Amino acid sequence: MAKQRDDFVDLIVDNLQLFCPATAKRMFGGYGIFCGDLMFALIIAGELYVKVDDENRNLFEEKGLEKFSYLRQGKTCYLSYYTVPEEVIDDLDTLSYWAGLGYEAALRANN
Known part of the structure; x- marks a missing residue:
């Protein structure tokens, strides 16, 4: 039986x-969030995570967001990937x- 997407x-x-x-798209036991072919976010266990790298990681860490x-x-x-507020x-x-x-x-990681 196919699992339905949640609300x-x-x-x-x-x-x-x-x-x-x-x-x-269903993946990793959750969902990958895409813009075109580029995955930039994940939803796992009811949490939204977005891609981070060395250029933006400090912003997420300063806000105490979870990796x-x-x-x-x-x-x-x-x-x-880190949670968003x-x-x-x-x-x-x-x-x-x-x-x-x-x-x-995600764009920087793809280059």
């Missing part, structure tokens, strides 16, 4: 339409700003 994924994709024609982690063979592993989810302009940070990091 949070639909909300994020809908709210990101101001930023780009965002889509969600995406998972367990693999009993060891904690990290990906270059919870209050931005329903503010389309602010969500677009944070999504833009992730998109720019």
Whole structure:
């Protein structure tokens, strides 16, 4: 039986339409969020994470946002994705700003 997308994924994709024609694809036990072919965000366990790199990581760390982690063979592993502030989810302009940070990091990583 195919697993249905949850309401949070639909909300994020809908709210990101101001930023780009965002889509969600099932992966990593959650969803990758894409603008075209470029993945710039993840939704895992009801949390939105965006791509970070050396150019924007300090902003996320200064705000105390959480880095995406998972367990693999009993060891904690990290990906270059951080949560966004919870209050931005329903503010389309602010969500677009944070999504833009992730998109720019994904573009830099793709070059």
